[in-house]
Amino acid sequence: MLIDGYTRLAAVVATPIRHSISPFIHNQAFQQTGVNGVYVAWDIPESELAVTIDNIKRYNMFGINISMPYKQAVLPYMDELTDSARLIGAVNTVIHRDGKLIGHNTDGIGFFRSLSNLTAFHVEQKTLTILGAGGAGLAIIAQAALNGAKQINIFKRSSSLNQTKEKAAELMALTGVEITVFPIEETELLQEKILQSDLLINATNVGMDGSTMIIPQDCILPSSIIVADIIYQPFETPLLAFARSKGVRTINGLGMLLFQAAEAFEAWTGETMPTDTIWKALEEIVHG
Missing domain, CATH: 3.40.50.10860 (Leucine Dehydrogenase, chain A, domain 1)
Structure with missing residues (x-):
């Protein structure tokens, strides 16, 4: 350089x-x-x-x-x-x-670019269930609404439910996308919404310890669902390992990290980031 x-x-x-x-x-x-x-x-x-x-x-x-x-x-x-x-x-x-x-x-944009590039998933007219609605989670929710999702189910801890409901109502009014907020403690309802979903996203830090699961161990995943986790260290969280054991497609947060950076780089320079070669180098760093 x-x-x-x-x-x-x-x-x-x-x-x-x-x-x-x-x-x-x-x-x-x-x-x-x-x-x-x-x-x-x-x-x-x-x-x-x-x-x-x-x-x-x-x-x-x-x-x-x-x-x-x-x-x-x-x-x-x-x-x-x-x-x-x-x-x-x-x-x-x-x-x-x-x-x-x-x-x-670029957080939400990067997340959906990673899904598109790595799994060929497109969010238009799809149903999402997302666990957590903090900074990264909210960015994903807002971008899903901007991109024309059909339905977004948000599961949050009861202690922070009201604030999330207010933001969801604001996003619904601005985008017309149906967004509903539920307490994550209601596991039967969580199971019901997962079975209706095309995409399940963990947008919390649960699983970063390499041992804690964000969903019940007996949760049933539909065969067509994609399970995503915004965590990339560990490279495979307990949620992703569980989903993979059920034959379900999975994606971790490394793609989101790369493609949100690509969106910024391209906005600054007008040049396309060479994500394929950088992805390979990133995998070596994370696995290293």
């Missing part, structure tokens, strides 16, 4: 962030496409967020990615918001274009 006086900068901004795989993905993309850019990780306190955003224009950066805890804090600094960022109420990508900062959210 050549760095010279014409090299433009991109970065991921959060705290903590030094563990991020994003610099590897984007610098691979810059190198393989020949785009003269470099991508770094900035671990900053919230007190430096405003000046960091100002520096995007000051230094003519491509833009930045935003991770927790700043996805909502950056909203007031944006000149424009894309539909996905507006619906989700959070920004994970800032695009610097024509002197303006455009707030975008």
Whole structure:
């Protein structure tokens, strides 16, 4: 990778962030496409967020990615918001274009691009059951609605049900897609909705320990369903191992990580990220 006086900068901004795989993905993309850019990780306190955003224009950066805890804090600094960022109420990508900062959210887009590329699944007129509706879960829900899903079933802990119901009602009003929220403790109802679904998604961190299952061990999965987990470490969560043992197609969160990055890279540069070759390198890192 050549760095010279014409090299433009991109970065991921959060705290903590030094563990991020994003610099590897984007610098691979810059190198393989020949785009003269470099991508770094900035671990900053919230007190430096405003000046960091100002520096995007000051230094003519491509833009930045935003991770927790700043996805909502950056909203007031944006000149424009894309539909996905507006619906989700959070920004994970800032695009610097024509002197303006455009707030975008690529999480849901990346999730469905990974499904399309890796399993040929398309969400239009499909029924989804999603477990959890935090940051990533909400992005997936909003993008599914934007992409024309038929029905979205959300299962959440009873303690946080009301807030999720309010957001679901807002999304329904804006998109016309039927979105219903249920307590995850109602296992019989969960089983009923899974049997009616084309896609089951775990958008929680349950299973990251490598041993905890998010659904009951006696849960029945329809043979045509796809089971997705946004976790990618471990590479196969207990949920995915269970689904695979039942002969069901599965996908983990590594594709979401790659394709949300691809969406940002393409918005910044106008070039297509070489996801096939970067995917192979990512698998080696995660398995390594």
